[in-house]
Amino acid sequence: MNKQHITLNINREEYDVVVTDNELLSNVIHDTLGLTGTKYGCGTGECGACTVLVNGDPVLACITLVTAVAGAEIITIEGVAPAPGKLDPIQDAFLEQAAVQCGFCTPGMILVAKDLLVRNPHPTEEEIRETIRGNICRCTGYTSIIRAIQQAADPTICCQSKP
Amino acid sequence: MSEVKYFRPRSYSEFTDLLGQLPTGFKTVAGTTDFIPAARRGAPYPTALLDISKLNEFQEIKEEGGRILIGAAVTMADLLESDLIIEKCSVLASAAKSLGSPLTRNRATIGGNIANASPSADTAPVLLTLDADVHLISNDGLTRQVPLTSFFKGYKITERGNDEIITGFSFTTPQSGIWSRFAKVGQRSGAAISVANMSVIIDREDNICHDIAVAFGAVAPVPLRAVSVEKAAKGKPFDNQFITDCCEAVQADISPISDIRGSADYRRHVAANILARALTDAFA
Ligand SMILES: Cc1cc2nc3c(=O)[nH]c(=O)nc-3n(C[C@H](O)[C@H](O)[C@H](O)COP(=O)(O)OP(=O)(O)OC[C@H]3O[C@@H](n4cnc5c(N)ncnc54)[C@H](O)[C@@H]3O)c2cc1C
Numbered sequence: 001m002n003k004q005h006i007t008l009n010i011n012r013e014e015y016d017v018v019v020t021d022n023e024l025l026s027n028v029i030h031d032t033l034g035l036t037g038t039k040y041g042c043g044t045g046e047c048g049a050c051t052v053l054v055n056g057d058p059v060l061a062c063i064t065l066v067t068a069v070a071g072a073e074i075i076t077i078e079g080v081a082p083a084p085g086k087l088d089p090i091q092d093a094f095l096e097q098a099a100v101q102c103g104f105c106t107p108g109m110i111l112v113a114k115d116l117l118v119r120n121p122h123p124t125e126e127e128i129r130e131t132i133r134g135n136i137c138r139c140t141g142y143t144s145i146i147r148a149i150q151q152a153a154d155p156t157i158c159c160q161s162k163p
Numbered sequence: 164m165s166e167v168k169y170f171r172p173r174s175y176s177e178f179t180d181l182l183g184q185l186p187t188g189f190k191t192v193a194g195t196t197d198f199i200p201a202a203r204r205g206a207p208y209p210t211a212l213l214d215i216s217k218l219n220e221f222q223e224i225k226e227e228g229g230r231i232l233i234g235a236a237v238t239m240a241d242l243l244e245s246d247l248i249i250e251k252c253s254v255l256a257s258a259a260k261s262l263g264s265p266l267t268r269n270r271a272t273i274g275g276n277i278a279n280a281s282p283s284a285d286t287a288p289v290l291l292t293l294d295a296d297v298h299l300i301s302n303d304g305l306t307r308q309v310p311l312t313s314f315f316k317g318y319k320i321t322e323r324g325n326d327e328i329i330t331g332f333s334f335t336t337p338q339s340g341i342w343s344r345f346a347k348v349g350q351r352s353g354a355a356i357s358v359a360n361m362s363v364i365i366d367r368e369d370n371i372c373h374d375i376a377v378a379f380g381a382v383a384p385v386p387l388r389a390v391s392v393e394k395a396a397k398g399k400p401f402d403n404q405f406i407t408d409c410c411e412a413v414q415a416d417i418s419p420i421s422d423i424r425g426s427a428d429y430r431r432h433v434a435a436n437i438l439a440r441a442l443t444d445a446f447a
Contacts, residue, residue, distance in 0.1 A: 065212075
């Protein structure tokens, strides 16, 4: 099989990787680089568990060729927190609103929410629902996820999960 | 998987330098949102891939000499955010907005949607009603333009030769004052493939239908113009008879099948209903 050498910029770090031709971005991130927050779900672009940000836009890593994003700025869930031991406000809100159960969809949910709040710091509920349309969650029923994104946008929204 | 050569030109000159050198059996890809799922389902892998998604010239949307030009690598997200498209051709923006989820739309291109030639491709009916031309270039460097109305030949068969690449689309800028709509019926409201879709562009005054273009998708082996509907409607005054005639005519234009997404019978009903609703709203 043909192998090639490419440089990937992931979470503001450069990775020199040897990839086989037509390898998927999700494989390289998860298996080769061990950044296991990016999940491989359906493999056909339906579920959103493999979401990563490419030059700021959320894309599906399981239907993207790794060679197609060489040189681009990629952010995975591991790159969202501002510093070690600190969480992004969206991550905090997900915890507080108990918007995580099995956790498989969570990295994708947080990344699409991140992109939304960068573009639109005060989204309506409808805009939040539209944003997470391509991300499937089988545990929460979405309500707590929407609430978490609302809380991240507006921290004055009270936390319902805390006693 | 055997060896695959991968080419990713970044400019038009890099692209033209490659022409003539692309190995036989190469395939053009852009967003790979159709290509990878198809490969996973077992579609044979090509010997070489030409990735046009980073080619600047193919990412342009512009207006020149009364025509709108859209590059093959323009994504659905680009169409949605383009002021030119929103202002002058909103019907294409609404088709782009209906395609997949925001995640898919960030990568899915208009060239891929048309080249893939699914009967349910959401931009196809819109481009058909706009009388768009498909711009092609072959591996030999020969260019030609084909009207989209003669591009789809049969189920997933198109006029495009194996060594031809779609470079973009062009169409006359729609006149201001026309009424247009893209309608789509899927199995659920979000991120669903069309059971039926439709684009309508109407030039009307008072209650007379001066000119009309109607196209449907997912109700025949190929996306198509509803010529009988157009004939029944052109020059006619809007009234109940007008709706009845158009909805009868559409049955002659379409030839739906039953599949996992809906029965042929259901598709016939839905096609007539979305048409009737659009015509009613157009003259409301
Ligand atoms: C989750 C999901 C939801 C979807 N929902 C919809 C939907 O609602 N409506 C809809 O219409 N589609 C939908 N699609 C299908 C797909 O996203 C679109 O058809 C998209 O526009 C294809 O563009 P692409 O750039 O990804 O094409 P690619 O996958 O890169 O290519 C598709 C095909 O076209 C060929 N091709 C691509 N570009 C060119 C070119 N310039 N010249 C010649 N050949 C070319 C390729 O060889 C390949 O055969 C969906 C897909 C997914 C994964």
